[in-house]
Amino acid sequence: MSQHTERRVAPSPRGLRRREQIVGAALELFASGGYRGTGITEVAEQVGITEPAVLYHFGTKVGLLRAVVEQHADLSRSFARDAAEVGGLAGIRQIPAFARRSTGEPALIKLFSVLLAENFEVDGPAHDFFVEHYRALRASVVELIEAGQRRGEFRADADPRLKAIEILGALDGMASQWLLDPEGVDFVAAVESYIVALERDLASTR
Template structure:
């Protein structure tokens, strides 16, 4: 039976190089935005040729999507952690500290792709709508169970919550000294008080 180890080693090295390119792209995108960087710059920083980069990513747009795929995977893993909506919001600060480069990159690319003609606009818009719909559905579920008051509009509240999360990302980029843990804890507490049915004290 042929020895598979050389092939496996080659695959491992290829994946390692691909991850290095993604890491470098994240850093440069955060620093310069997507308009100001080229595939050649990313390749040089990663220590590979442009042809080597194109072996893993066929275009700049494909690389941008791959970088966002990594961010979305991290975000989805966070959403699947145990705990209700308020607990997740309160623990959001941990995500900032755990993956600051992903938070920074996402905020920069989001601002750059507000124009409907920007290459990543549709992806960001879809992700935003999904986030709002997910939060709104959670609120509706808690309202049906009697845990949340029913005179609040879930769709409006969901927009507020998502806006707060995006706003905190931008604020933190401007001022990394913000006491994230305390801010998120206070906001989660204020939501708990707003959501509490009449007569309940959270």
């Protein structure tokens, strides 16, 4: 029996540009109407193409959803990994830089918040994606804190896993308040203040 090897054809530059256009349109529409409230037809009309053309690039609506959320997730996970590699106090002090960068892309942050809320239930189309995303973020923060403990910068009795949950929860909460009331909430200043308090909390007493 002959064996057939599946060949993957790399997308052309034109195809990559089209994918970027579709993801950009979906980002805006999902952020305003949510995933469930937005149809593939709306995305296609926004780009000026047909619904089959959208599905050609992403296969299904869920495939498009994953491409959209991964755009933000890749950025945040990459930043968390970089901060973890630095570790300790220096790693913690990098967090406000991520907040400053985030203020330049409010639509992406809003989209992520909207889609997260739609996927709390286990049958949500991106539930598993978000579970793994936050597990990866927590793992990076745990690594960062453990590095600080090994260096004697952070107190040894702090639980890195609980602290990771606290830190991510605080950042998400501040981002939500900023998205709701950008005029009344200075996201970067709030994060900077939190990091100062976090350093005091984690500081080694030796």
